[in-house]
Amino acid sequence: MSDLDKFRAEVRTWLDENCPEEMRDGDITPENQCWGGRQWEFQSEAQKIWFERALAQGYTVPTWPKEYGGAGLSAEEAKILDEERQAINARKPLSNFGISMLGPALLAYGTHEQKAQHLTAIARGEIRWCQGYSEPGAGSDLASLKAKCEDKGDHWLINGQKIWTSNADISDWIFCLVRTDFEAPKHQGITFILIDMASEGISVKPIVLISGHSPFCETFFDDVKVPKSYGDNNPSVVGEINRGWDVAKNLLVHERGMLGTMSPLRGTTGPESLGKFAAEKIGLDATGRLDDPALRQRIAQAELDNWAYDLTVARMTDEANAGNGLGAKSSMLKYVASELTKCGTELRMDIEGTTAATIGEDGIEYGSLANNWLYNRAYSILGGTTEVQFNIISKRVLDLPSQ
Amino acid sequence: MPLILNEEQEMLQDAAKGFLAEKAPVSAFRTVRDNKPADGFCRQLWTEMAQMGWAGIIVDETHGGSGFGYVGAGVLAEEMGRNLTASPFFSTSVLGATAIQKYGTEKQKDENLAAISGGETLFALAVDEGPRHKPDHIAFSAEPAGNGFILSGTKTFVADGHVADKLIIAARTSGDEGDTAGITLFLVDANAPEITRVHTPMVDSRNAADIAVEGLEVTGDDILGELDGGYAALEGILSAGRAVLSAEMSGSAQQVFDVTTDYLKEREQFGQKIGSFQGLQHRAAQLATEIEMMKSAVLKSLKDLDQDFDNAGMTCCLAKAKTGQVAQLATKEAIQMHGGIGVTDEYDVGLYFKRVHVAQQMFGDAGFHSDRWARNSGY
Numbered sequence: 001m002s003d004l005d006k007f008r009a010e011v012r013t014w015l016d017e018n019c020p021e022e023m024r025d026g027d028i029t030p031e032n033q034c035w036g037g038r039q040w041e042f043q044s045e046a047q048k049i050w051f052e053r054a055l056a057q058g059y060t061v062p063t064w065p066k067e068y069g070g071a072g073l074s075a076e077e078a079k080i081l082d083e084e085r086q087a088i089n090a091r092k093p094l095s096n097f098g099i100s101m102l103g104p105a106l107l108a109y110g111t112h113e114q115k116a117q118h119l120t121a122i123a124r125g126e127i128r129w130c131q132g133y134s135e136p137g138a139g140s141d142l143a144s145l146k147a148k149c150e151d152k153g154d155h156w157l158i159n160g161q162k163i164w165t166s167n168a169d170i171s172d173w174i175f176c177l178v179r180t181d182f183e184a185p186k187h188q189g190i191t192f193i194l195i196d197m198a199s200e201g202i203s204v205k206p207i208v209l210i211s212g213h214s215p216f217c218e219t220f221f222d223d224v225k226v227p228k229s230y231g232d233n234n235p236s237v238v239g240e241i242n243r244g245w246d247v248a249k250n251l252l253v254h255e256r257g258m259l260g261t262m263s264p265l266r267g268t269t270g271p272e273s274l275g276k277f278a279a280e281k282i283g284l285d286a287t288g289r290l291d292d293p294a295l296r297q298r299i300a301q302a303e304l305d306n307w308a309y310d311l312t313v314a315r316m317t318d319e320a321n322a323g324n325g326l327g328a329k330s331s332m333l334k335y336v337a338s339e340l341t342k343c344g345t346e347l348r349m350d351i352e353g354t355t356a357a358t359i360g361e362d363g364i365e366y367g368s369l370a371n372n373w374l375y376n377r378a379y380s381i382l383g384g385t386t387e388v389q390f391n392i393i394s395k396r397v398l399d400l401p402s403q
Numbered sequence: 404m405p406l407i408l409n410e411e412q413e414m415l416q417d418a419a420k421g422f423l424a425e426k427a428p429v430s431a432f433r434t435v436r437d438n439k440p441a442d443g444f445c446r447q448l449w450t451e452m453a454q455m456g457w458a459g460i461i462v463d464e465t466h467g468g469s470g471f472g473y474v475g476a477g478v479l480a481e482e483m484g485r486n487l488t489a490s491p492f493f494s495t496s497v498l499g500a501t502a503i504q505k506y507g508t509e510k511q512k513d514e515n516l517a518a519i520s521g522g523e524t525l526f527a528l529a530v531d532e533g534p535r536h537k538p539d540h541i542a543f544s545a546e547p548a549g550n551g552f553i554l555s556g557t558k559t560f561v562a563d564g565h566v567a568d569k570l571i572i573a574a575r576t577s578g579d580e581g582d583t584a585g586i587t588l589f590l591v592d593a594n595a596p597e598i599t600r601v602h603t604p605m606v607d608s609r610n611a612a613d614i615a616v617e618g619l620e621v622t623g624d625d626i627l628g629e630l631d632g633g634y635a636a637l638e639g640i641l642s643a644g645r646a647v648l649s650a651e652m653s654g655s656a657q658q659v660f661d662v663t664t665d666y667l668k669e670r671e672q673f674g675q676k677i678g679s680f681q682g683l684q685h686r687a688a689q690l691a692t693e694i695e696m697m698k699s700a701v702l703k704s705l706k707d708l709d710q711d712f713d714n715a716g717m718t719c720c721l722a723k724a725k726t727g728q729v730a731q732l733a734t735k736e737a738i739q740m741h742g743g744i745g746v747t748d749e750y751d752v753g754l755y756f757k758r759v760h761v762a763q764q765m766f767g768d769a770g771f772h773s774d775r776w777a778r779n780s781g782y
Contacts, residue, residue: 275782289774290782300773303780308725311406311699318405332692391681393688398664400678400687 007077011084018053019090022046026089029269030215031367035096037128038172051125054093061099061123064107068115069123075321097166098122098129102175105192105251106238113234118173118194130197132162132176132219133248140388142177143186143245147221149178149193156193156236158201158224164382168204168217171197175251181242192244193237199224211374212364252384264340265306267372270348274299278351295350302343309336328396331389338379338386345373404710406702412478415471419482422455429751432487436608442566443602443610444489453522458496461643462504466516473643473708477650477701484654487754489609491525493647494563499526501643502571502588505712506628506636511590515569527567527593528640529558529614536767538573538637539583543616545574551622552576554589554597557615562765564612565602567593571640572616576631588633589625607754607761639712642719645766646704649722652762653694653701656726656733659755660694663687663737670742683740690729690736697722697729717779720772727769730759 001009023046025032032043034051042048054060057071063078064070073081085092103122106115121127138145147160158178168174174195181189195202201224207216229235239247271277275290278299283291290296313333320326348369349356356369364371380386394400408416427448435444452458460476462468469475476497483492496519503515518524530538543556554574564570570593578585593600597619600612628636664687667678677683704722707715734756738745745752767775 273780275777275780279782284782288778290777296777296782297770297773299782300777300780304721304724304773304776305696307721308696308700311703312696315406315699315702316695318407322405322407329695332695335689335692336696387685390685390688393691394684398684398687398691400664400667400684401676403675403679 004076004080008080008084011081012087014057015084015088015090018050018057019085019088020046020050023050023091023093024089025091033091034094034125035128035167036094036098036122036125037096037170038126039170040125040128050091051093055124058123060094060125061103061119064103064119064123068119070119079317079321094125096122096128097131098127101131101251102129105175105247108250109192109239109247111233111235113231114194114238117230117234127172128167128170130165130168130171130174130219132165132168132174132195134164135161136163140385142248143190145177145179145190147176147178148182149180149191149226151180152225155228156226158193158195158221158226160221162219162221163207163216165204165217165219166215168197168219169206173197174219175238177244177248180244184242187245189242190244190248191237191241192239192247193226194230195224195226195236199226201225209375210377211371213366214375264309264337265302265344267341267344267376269367269372270344274303274344274347274351277348281351295347298350299347302340302347305336306340306344309333309340312336328392331384331392331397334383335380335386335389335393341379342376345369345376349373404706406699406706408474408478408702412471412474415475416478416482418455419479422451423482423486423488426451427483427486427488427490429487429754432489432608432754435489443563444491444566448488449490449522452490452492453520456520457492458522459500459516459520460496461500462496462516462520466504466512467520468500468516469520473646473705474702476647477705480647480650481654481657481701484651484656484758485658487655487751487758491563491566493644493651494528494567495519495524495526497647498528498562498640498644499524499569499571502526502528502590502627502636502640505639505643506588507590510624511627515590524568525563525566526569526571527561527564527612528644529561529564529570529572530637530641531560532556532558534559536764536771538641538766539586539634540580541573541575541586542580543572543574545576545587545589545621547576548620551620551625552589554591554616554619554621557613559611559613560603560765561612561614563610564593564614565600565610569593570598570614571627572614573633573637576633578631583634585631586633586637587630588627588636589621590627591619591621591625595619605761607758609758609761638716641766642716643708643712645719645723645772646701646708646715648762648765649697649701649704649719649726652726652730652759653697655755655759655762656694656697656730659737659752660690660733662752663740666741677740686736686740690733693729693732697725700725717776720775720779723767724769724772724776727763727767727772731763731769734759 034047058066059071061070062073062081066072099122103119106119135145150157174197176193176195177190178193179189180191201222203220205218207214226236278290285291316326359370456469457479459468460471460479464470500519503511532542545552545554570591572589574587574589575585576587597617599615603611603613605611667683668676670677700722704718707718737752738756741752744750
């Protein structure tokens with residue numbers, strides 16, 4: 001038996017013995033997942049037990065080094081763990097932006113002390129992070145951001161506004177891009193900084209979307225003092241001052257990678273087969289085909305595209321594991337995943353017709369199809385619009401010239 | 404099984420690139436097109452391909468083949484698609500070899516597989532009877548007579564039909580046109596006097612034939628697969644054909660796309676490289692993404708054929724649907740982005756456009772396969 005086969009057997013046994021039955025209910029959703037953080041309250045005893053057992057094993061962040069709370073697994077081992085977890089339909093014990101976005105950036109750019117403080121807190125589910133990138137005047141042109149960060153000797157002074165800060169109202173810390181040099185070319189005056197959301201001068205206002213309530217917020221910084229350092233060799237800035245764009249770019253790759261691996265057409269709540277769902281709702285004609293040829297064709301196209309997308313995620317993952325990194329091709333996955341995500345709820349809205357468009361006296365119900373359909377318009381905008389992804393593919397995959 | 408090529412398959416790919424660049428680049432295809440040899444391909448080239456082990460690429464080593472399976476066949480087809488290589492590879496080494504190896508009796512295998520691997524016997528599959536692919540609509544008749552059958556009927560768009568030594572004919576032994584039951588495959592000598600073959604030059608300058616059979620007597624020994632149950636075998640052969648043809652189309656799409664992005668980096672108008680214009684960049688980026696999706700579908704279909712042949716039908720359907728769309732888009736965009744030069748005969752992109760069109764028609768276009776997917780999924 002090879003080492004990996006042995007590992008698989010061990011993992012299978014461990015999962016079997018440790019994952020509570022209630023946590024084997026399939027995909028996690030934003031509603032049922034374990035986010036962690038200072039304000040976190042477990043939704044069930046099983047969720048708590050599962051989290052604690054995974055934590056003890058380093059499995060909340062399996063690939064991170066053991067000294068920072070991980071299990072130090074290799075990419076192959078992590079893949080096995082993931083496969084075995086999915087095989088028993090188990091939820092992830094902990095998932096949040098700290099794990100998926102800040103963690104990888106800190107692993108690449110952080111000092112040992114920064115990692116020891118922040119990675120460990122993420123792994124233990126103690127701190128919930130949000131992301132402060134976009135500003136009202138800096139969306140697709142993110143590098144034009146203007147949140148001002150001044151050097152005041154022993155601290156930084158921050159003034160400005162961030163927007164689309166998901167879950168800022170319930171997060172503990174924010175990783176933020178701020179401008180430390182207003183004279184330099186726009187990419188070269190940006191710094192990546194870590195700020196406690198409890199700091200004086202920070203205020204948060206949730207944003208209501210076309211879909212109704214949303215996790216997005218506006219976050220205001222009004223003379224916020226941020227210490228230069230949280231301890232020895234533990235600066236509040238990640239990477240070099242004025243070089244935050246490098247860190248941000250690295251992190252955006254992770255964000256896109258994460259967005260690119262969702263099950264897009266189905267989403268987290270859709271039917272297993274849109275076609276069968278449509279057949280139940282609409283019925284079949286005498287030849288056994290959906291009794292709406294145009295809709296049928298759109299569904300078939302979407303299902304085939306979704307399948308090709310899933311295969312591409314698998315292929316690119318295998319290529320990455322074989323040593324050919326995904327690089328800017330993650331922009332392709334982001335683009336396709338967001339289109340398919342929108343398409344899945346568009347099709348369901350069309351399949352259900354006026355039923356789905358009827359919302360009732362209390363407005364759009366949270367978690368309803370209409371709510372998802374409207375919210376999904378954001379997928380091809382957030383994390384870099386489709387057009388920004390096309391720019392990245394043109395430049396970094398195809399090497400096309402700049403103007 | 405990872406969805407990437409293994410080392411051996413990568414070596415085959417390198418060898419194919421080297422061989423085709425030297426022996427069968429697009430200029431060689433132009434020569435065949437312009438000189439119009441009766442065969443429609445270069446015999447010498449085919450002999451060399453056979454010597455390289457390509458003619459028997461999917462044939463087991465016990466029958467003289469090289470045992471590379473469908474991934475190997477796809478690797479070769481992709482490179483042939485990049486070079487527009489004309490050869491009997493598809494008809495003989497993919498369709499013929501699949502038919503015999505998967506559905507033939509031991510006797511049929513012994514008689515044919517080594518001859519396929521050696522490049523000596525050429526095969527053609529006769530399925531379609533009209534201008535649109537409808538493999539379940541078989542009217543070609545096989546009337547029981549004595550110990551055997553008498554074959555009569557017509558077939559069209561039989562790739563390499565005019566040069567084939569043996570024909571695999573889908574005929575109706577029972578039931579009505581439109582029934583999948585009652586179809587039987589027959590393996591017959593293409594040179595029988597009861598068979599008339601008319602070469603039909605195609606827009607892609609490849610070869611096909613219309614075939615008319617009038618009272619050809621065959622016996623039960625000439626059946627390939629099961630009497631009345633030939634549709635399952637036909638489906639299997641078509642699936643293999645669809646996957647490998649998809650690999651060829653994928654190669655063509657990738658090649659025209661590479662040529663087009665090179666052109667975008669060179670061509671200047673308004674004092675700038677045209678590849679710096681966002682209007683073209685975004686189209687190129689979208690196409691590049693579609694090509695990646697297509698490549699995944701193609702490789703998965705080939706791997707499925709190797710791992711679980713009988714259950715690979717739907718991934719082959721996906722591959723053909725996806726390549727049908729993407730390769731067509733790639734060749735259309737190649738012409739448009741090249742501008743005027745793209746519609747000249749001198750420039751190669753038009754050759755790819757023509758080839759992809761015919762390949763898309765063969766064994767079902769994207770619409771056929773999305774219909775098939777939907778029916779298979781219950782809607």
